Amino acid sequence: MERIYMDYGASTPxxxxxxxxxxxxxxxxxxxxxxxxxxxxxxxxxxxxSRKKIADIIxxxxxxxxxxxxxxxxxxxxxxxxxxRNKKKRGSKGTHIITSxxxxxxVLTTCKYMEKIGFNVKYLPxxxxxxxxxxxxxxxxxxxxxxxxxxxxxxxxxxIEPMEKIGKIAKEHDVIFHTDAVQAVGKVPIxxxxxxxxxxxxxxxxxxxxxxxxxxxxxxxxxxxxxxxGGGLEKGLRSSTYNTPGVVGLGKACELGKIRIxxxxxxxxxxxxxxxxxxxxxxxxYLNGHPEKRLVNNxxxxxxxxxxxxxxxxxxxxxxxxxxxxxxxxKKLQASHVLLAIGLxxxxxxxxxxxxxxxxxxxxxVEYVVEVLPEIVQNLRxxxxxxxx
Amino acid sequence: xxxxxxxxVKDHFFNPRNVGEIKxxxxxxxxxxxICGDVMTIYIKVKDEIIIDIKFKTFGCAAAxxxxxxxxxxAKGKMLDEALKxxxxxxxxxxxxxxxxxxxxxxxxxDALREAIKDYRKKNKx
Ligand SMILES: Cc1ncc(COP(=O)(O)O)c(C=O)c1O
Ligand SMILES: [Zn+2]
Numbered sequence: 001m002e003r004i005y006m007d008y009g010a011s012t013p014x015x016x017x018x019x020x021x022x023x024x025x026x027x028x029x030x031x032x033x034x035x036x037x038x039x040x041x042x043x044x045x046x047x048x049x050s051r052k053k054i055a056d057i058i059x060x061x062x063x064x065x066x067x068x069x070x071x072x073x074x075x076x077x078x079x080x081x082x083x084x085r086n087k088k089k090r091g092s093k094g095t096h097i098i099t100s101x102x103x104x105x106x107v108l109t110t111c112k113y114m115e116k117i118g119f120n121v122k123y124l125p126x127x128x129x130x131x132x133x134x135x136x137x138x139x140x141x142x143x144x145x146x147x148x149x150x151x152x153x154x155x156x157x158x159x160i161e162p163m164e165k166i167g168k169i170a171k172e173h174d175v176i177f178h179t180d181a182v183q184a185v186g187k188v189p190i191x192x193x194x195x196x197x198x199x200x201x202x203x204x205x206x207x208x209x210x211x212x213x214x215x216x217x218x219x220x221x222x223x224x225x226x227x228x229x230g231g232g233l234e235k236g237l238r239s240s241t242y243n244t245p246g247v248v249g250l251g252k253a254c255e256l257g258k259i260r261i262x263x264x265x266x267x268x269x270x271x272x273x274x275x276x277x278x279x280x281x282x283x284x285x286y287l288n289g290h291p292e293k294r295l296v297n298n299x300x301x302x303x304x305x306x307x308x309x310x311x312x313x314x315x316x317x318x319x320x321x322x323x324x325x326x327x328x329x330x331k332k333l334q335a336s337h338v339l340l341a342i343g344l345x346x347x348x349x350x351x352x353x354x355x356x357x358x359x360x361x362x363x364x365x366v367e368y369v370v371e372v373l374p375e376i377v378q379n380l381r382x383x384x385x386x387x388x389x
Numbered sequence: 390x391x392x393x394x395x396x397x398v399k400d401h402f403f404n405p406r407n408v409g410e411i412k413x414x415x416x417x418x419x420x421x422x423x424i425c426g427d428v429m430t431i432y433i434k435v436k437d438e439i440i441i442d443i444k445f446k447t448f449g450c451a452a453a454x455x456x457x458x459x460x461x462x463x464a465k466g467k468m469l470d471e472a473l474k475x476x477x478x479x480x481x482x483x484x485x486x487x488x489x490x491x492x493x494x495x496x497x498x499x500d501a502l503r504e505a506i507k508d509y510r511k512k513n514k515x
Contacts, residue, residue, distance in 0.1 A: 307427065309450040310402070317403060327425040328450030331490065335426070346426050350448075383408050383454065385419065385430040385446035 003319040004365045008206075008297060009155055009183065009356030010323060014249065015208040021252040022210065025245040033242045034233065043244050050251025057254040058181070058200060059191040060217050066234045067247055070214035071182035074201030075106035077216050077238065078178040079149055081224030082199070083114055086146045096144040097121045098175075100132050101341040104155050106201070107180050108337070111149070120144070128343050129290040130159030138169050147176050152184035152200075156325055156338040156354060157289030158298025160188060167196030176222060182206055182214075186257035187265065187295050198222050204246065208359070209253030213246030264359060269296040271357050271366050278370035282377055288342065288352065297357040302344070305387035306351045306380040314376040320369055323354040347386075392488035394451060397459075401484065402451040407461035409444045416512070418504025422497045427453040431461070431501040435509050438469050445501070452491035453498075459483050460498040469506050475499055 005013075025046060031039025033047045052062045068074045079097070086094035099111050101123045111121045122140045124132045132150060141148075148170050153160045163179065170177035178199035181190060186207040192200060199222065204213035218224060218237070230239025257264075276287060276299050284304035303311070308324025315322050325336030327350060335349035355369065381387040394402070414432035421428045427449030434442035443465050445457040460480050464472045477495040481487045487495060 305448060307449050307453075310454060313399075313402065313451045326450070328427065328453070333425045333490065333493075350426050383405065383446060384448040385428055386448045 001319045003321070004361075004368060005321045006355045006357060006361065006365070006369065007321045007323050008358030008361075009354065011205045011211065012208045012358055013360065014210055015253065015256060017256060018209055018249050018252045022245040022249045025248050029244070033244060034231075043242070047242050047244060047247050050247045053251040053255040053258075054202075054215050055217070057185060057190070057258045058197075058202070058217055059193060060200075061220065064217055064220055066216045066218055066237050067242065067250075068214045068216055068238060069212055069243075070205070071104070071180065071201050071203035072106040072214075074203070074214050074216035075104070075149075075178075075180055076110050077224065077227055078199040078201060078218075079107065079110045079114065079147065080227050081237070082147050082176050082178070082222070083119060084225035084227075085223050094144065094146040095119050096142055096146065098124065098137065098140050098145060098148045098150075100124045100126060100150050100161070102126055102130055102154050102156075102159075102338040103149070103151050104180055104182065106182075107149055107151065124150070126159075126341050129293070130154055130157050130288075130338070130342050131290065131293065132161060132166075134162060134165045134169065137166065138173075141169070141173050141175060145173070145175050147178060149178040149180070152179045152181035152190070153188065153295050154289070154338060155183045156336060157300045157342065158183075158295035158356075159290045160184070160293045160295065163195045163197070170198070171196045183295060183298075185254075186261060187268070187297060189261060192217060192219070204250040204253055207253045207257050210246050210249040213243060213250045215250065260359075265296050267359075268357050268361075271361055271363065272296060272299050274363070274366050275299045275355060275357075275370065278366075279373060282374050285377070288339065288344075295356075299355045299357070301353045301355075302339075302348055303351040303353070303377050303381075304348075305384045306377060308350060308352045310380055311351070311353055311376065314380065315373070318372045318376070320372070323356070325352045325354065326350045392486075394455075394488065395485040397485040398451065398455040398487065401455035401458040405454055405458040407444050407458065407465070408446070410446060411442060411444050414444075414505075416505040416507075416509025418501045418506070418508055420497055420500045420504055422449070422453070422493065425450070425493070427494065427497060429453060429457055429497050429501045431457070431498075431505045433464075433502075433505045433509060435469065435513075440464050440467055440469065440472055443502075449497075450491070450494065452487055452494035455484060456480050456487075456495045456498040457501075460502060464502055469509070473503060473506055475502065 308326030339349035411432035
């Protein structure tokens with residue numbers, strides 16, 4: 001059976017060019033980049049070359065990038081790093097963090113932990129499209145606020161938050177602004193200076209790079225406390241020997257991302273809009289997220305009276321890989337916090353389906369999905385006690 | 390590690406037995422799963438204390454659908470008192486096991502059947 005991957009929001013295949021670029025760094029240039037000998041130097045050069053490329057995709061300077069193991073670690077370093085540093089500096093002040101209710105667990109769980117150890121966190125609600133309210137953000141800022149952490153684009157429903165406005169407010173109030181841009185990089189043009197972003201998390205495996213690599217942008221002058229103590233790499237911010245192949249892969253992925261972003265955006269948006277238009281023809285189907293302010297590759301739906309895990313397994317039976325935010329599919333058996341935050345009832349969140357597109361998807365893929373989906377939805381509805389039509 | 394669904398679960402999910410409604414059912418039981426939100430309805434036809442027909446409708450995950458399917462097969466042809474003895478473990482075992490996190494789904498099926506039998510007995514008080 002032919003298989004169709006529409007779960008690029010979860011992870012992406014590594015680009016062939018990226019693999020090619022990485023290969024020599026396993027067995028040819030294997031020196032430790034921190035070593036003084038020629039083996040070390042050639043690895044070091046590759047790491048620094050990559051640093052430039054990664055900085056470039058968000059219009060940052062190369063000396064503002066810290067390598068990490070991925071988006072989650074970058075979020076942790078940003079939030080804990082600034083919080084611990086601030087606490088030391090400002091004593092009892094600097095205790096208040098503002099975030100949103102729809103953050104990825106990398107941010108959300110970290111914020112919950114910060115609360116446990118004595119910080120105060122405000123979780124801004126979002127509207128039915130998943131957007132925060134700028135006025136509410138501004139009102140939430142107090143003299144104790146030292147950090148705003150709001151995601152660039154949501155990983156479930158694809159909503160793109162008003163980065164420019166948030167950045168402006170953060171700057172006006174002299175508050176550090178961190179954003180989890182893991183889903184946005186490569187799909188939204190990003191300029192950290194224009195947007196007044198101080199800290200930005202990105203991840204390699206969402207942009208056709210290898211898993212287990214990522215970076216945190218740290219604006220020059222912004223000081224963090226490390227959370228990984230060790231030999232003192234990355235200006236003491238993140239020790240552990242460089243993952244040279246990973247860093248090189250991330251660098252190449254960013255380079256390609258920067259070159260291809262315009263084309264990717266047009267191509268993906270076209271496929272996405274085809275998906276949305278045709279899938280919404282299904283009776284009692286709805287689009288989740290914002291109609292316009294959404295990632296070019298994200299289409300998120302809900303269908304009355306059916307459950308998402310069943311739907312995904314049925315799709316899998318037809319070779320289609322997708323995702324859902326239903327309670328049954330989660331480890332905690334709770335509906336996705338994002339879907340509840342946009343005001344869906346648990347039973348509405350139950351029937352959710354996320355399709356996230358990528359470079360390798362074709363028009364034929366979309367046609368196949370919109371061809372088989374209606375029948376699957378109907379089959380499940382025929383089985384459902386909540387569907388009496 | 391997460392356990393995967395067994396082949397048996399997948400078989401009952403992709404080819405569920407006894408799906409549907411019984412319009413003139415003798416007993417109907419509906420239960421909602423307070424844990425994940427699944428809902429299941431079981432319809433029974435009873436003759437001389439024997440379940441002569443049984444059907445289900447389920448709004449839920451693959452485990453919920455598969456447990457409904459297997460349960461209806463297990464209960465069909467049984468005396469009511471025997472059917473009442475079917476436990477969640479029986480349901481899960483019959484499917485060759487369920488992932489730990491999905492064990493609550495087997496509760497749902499056994500409970501829905503009990504509700505249907507209760508409904509029948511209430512309506513047919515002698
Ligand atoms: C918005 C967002 N943040 C963070 C992450 C975590 O990234 P990583 O898997 O690299 O830790 C993800 C990936 O699932 C994500 O979508
Ligand atoms: Zn379930």
